[in-house]
Amino acid sequence: MRIGKNNTFIMIGDSVTDCGRKRPEGEDISTGTGWGDGYVNLVRGQLGAVYPEYNIRVINKGNSGEQSGDLLPRWKEDVLDYEPEWVSILIGINDVWRMFDSSNIVESHGDQGIYEHNLRTIIEKTLPITKNIILMAPYFIENSKQDAMRKEMDAYGLICKKLAEEYGLFFIDLQAAFDKVLESVHPMYFGWDRIHPNTIGHTLIANKILEVIEA
Secondary structure, eight states, X not given: OOSOTTOEXXXXXXXXXXXXOOSSSSOOTTTSOTTOSSHHHHHHHHHHHHOGGGOOEEEEOOOTTXXXXXXXXXXXXXXXXXXXXXXXXXXXXXXXXXXXXXXXXXXXXXXXHHHHHHHHHHHHHHTTTOSOEEEEOOOOOOSOTTSHHHHHHHHHHHHHHHHHHHHTOEEEOHHHHHHHHHTTSOGGGTOTTSSSOOHHHHHHHHHHHHHHTTO
């Protein structure tokens, strides 16, 4: 397994990561619900059940509704201050989504160039602490690659892939992972709005993370 004993693993992003996690810290052993009810808790459960001797600390730092620029002001507090050995980042869905569900609120729209700048800034702030950064491509659970929102999301995913290759980071193509299952099922199989996955979708994301850390 790539992740080491007594390592800290921070997972950060938007509502897909958040999933009702505890504030201010996304962990709470007393109730067992501090990590939310999504992929973060599934990864934590698998690591804790199969590798209890590794004593891995998993922290959920997702915040619903956030775009890539929202991560920057709190990056030191939410990530760097913990000096984590591993960090996963899933951001960009809202950068794209606001272009379509809030088309008349232009100031809320994302921009590919700004998105790349934000990710690059985050990466360069984190590299002095660890190179074990997992960039996950934002996704839209939609079969048609000609759909306008799907096309924009694909462009953002390519930015993640490019940066992961440039900095030698781990990359998870979540869009490709969902596409593979969509060969057999309808997008509604994963979730009603094609963004917020159900347990099946969160399990898919969790499994991809576990593959990266070879758990």
